[in-house]
Amino acid sequence: MAKFKIFIDSTGDLPKDLRDQYDIDYCPMVVTVDDKEVVASLDYDQGYSLKQFYDVMREGRRIFTSQVPDHVFVEKFTAALKEGFDVLYIGCSSKLSASVLAGEKVAQGLREQFPDRKVVAFDSKISCYGQGEMAICASKMRQEGKSLDEVVAWLEENKFRFNQFATVDSLSYLKRAGRVSATSAFFGNIFGVKPILISDCEGQNLAIEKCKGTKNSLLYLVKATLEAGEDLTGKTIYIGHADALQAAEFVKAEILKLAPQVQTYIGPIGPIVGASTGPGTIGVYVFGKEVTVNKQA
Numbered sequence: 001m002a003k004f005k006i007f008i009d010s011t012g013d014l015p016k017d018l019r020d021q022y023d024i025d026y027c028p029m030v031v032t033v034d035d036k037e038v039v040a041s042l043d044y045d046q047g048y049s050l051k052q053f054y055d056v057m058r059e060g061r062r063i064f065t066s067q068v069p070d071h072v073f074v075e076k077f078t079a080a081l082k083e084g085f086d087v088l089y090i091g092c093s094s095k096l097s098a099s100v101l102a103g104e105k106v107a108q109g110l111r112e113q114f115p116d117r118k119v120v121a122f123d124s125k126i127s128c129y130g131q132g133e134m135a136i137c138a139s140k141m142r143q144e145g146k147s148l149d150e151v152v153a154w155l156e157e158n159k160f161r162f163n164q165f166a167t168v169d170s171l172s173y174l175k176r177a178g179r180v181s182a183t184s185a186f187f188g189n190i191f192g193v194k195p196i197l198i199s200d201c202e203g204q205n206l207a208i209e210k211c212k213g214t215k216n217s218l219l220y221l222v223k224a225t226l227e228a229g230e231d232l233t234g235k236t237i238y239i240g241h242a243d244a245l246q247a248a249e250f251v252k253a254e255i256l257k258l259a260p261q262v263q264t265y266i267g268p269i270g271p272i273v274g275a276s277t278g279p280g281t282i283g284v285y286v287f288g289k290e291v292t293v294n295k296q297a
Contacts, residue, residue: 004086004118004148006135007076009068009099010040011092013240013270014132022139027076027089029099029272030066040065040271050268054243054279057173063275067099073106077119081110086118086148090135090155092127093203097272100124118148122155125203128273129238129285130162137287160291163228164199166283167217171195173278174205196220201294208293218247221284222254229262229288236263242274242281251284 006022008014010029019026019042029040033056039046044053056063077087089107091100103121110119124131134155141151168174174197194217196209211217225237237255241248248266255264268274269281277283 003084004088004142004151005080006138006142007087007089008132008135009089009091009097009103010042010270010272011097011099011127012090012132012135013042013128013267013273014135015267016043018132018136018265018267022136024135024139025076027068027072027099027103029068029097031271031275032064032066034061037066042270044268044271048271051243053271054274057275057279063271065272065275067097067102070102070106073103074110077106077110081114081117081119087120088138088148088151089119089121090124090131090138091121092131092272093125093199094123095125095203096127096205096276120148120152122152123203124155124162125159125201126162126164126199128164128166128269128283129240129267130164130199133162133236133238133285133287134159158287160201161287161289162199163225163286163288163291164197164283165221165224165228165285166197166277166281167194167211167214167221168197168277169194169280170278171207174276196224198291198293201291204294206293214247215250218251218282219254221282222251222258225284225286226255226259227289229259229286232259232262232286232288234261234263235287236265238285239264239266240269240273240281240283240285241266242269242277242279244280244282247280247282251282255284 008026044050107119193210195207200206
């Protein structure tokens, strides 16, 4: 049975400890700050620390993002293929980034060069730790001896069971980046109101609820996550934060009060997702009920 390498991109948001634990690599995107291009490192070790990156946004300076360059896909995938591995790239939702489409284009060319190997570019229909958790699930199945085809079939069947519940300080970042509809952005720009966003079954960000104040929005995330998680025994709930560790710890504590049987993981939101959502963002991710909502607010 052919072995395969697993890749995500800079929206997959898995820190180094998880990437190492599950043998997952990533294809970095690019951010531009003050006309300077920087690799969108998930480890915040390419010019900006986590706090410095979000301070740029707090200061009102614009950060631009770019998809994975073609040459990065070529270099990463070719190296794996030459070592005798197949390739599974789990990319950001095609509704949010063109990277998975670019990855597929590169994959088509590599299939011709390596006719005995498989190269799959999979549209996760989500981003952040939802996308990253897909890669973790794929890694666990690989460890169990599942083939690439079996893993891809499972991902296709279950991709909408990766649930996202997030809140942001302002939807203006998402609106400016084109990552949420104008009507949804207005929904979240009322003074003192915190919007709740999901990733819908089209892979788009959708504002579904509004909460008065930060604490209420965080409690809503907890409630919605636990309801979506179904049987939580043995599951891990992932909590991502955009330089908002205290809020993430609060969410963790509230989750464990109600569901002490679950595992939790807190990690930073990476620079690509963070540039679109803004500082203060909290996202909670759980595998559970299938997402069926697809109507923009």
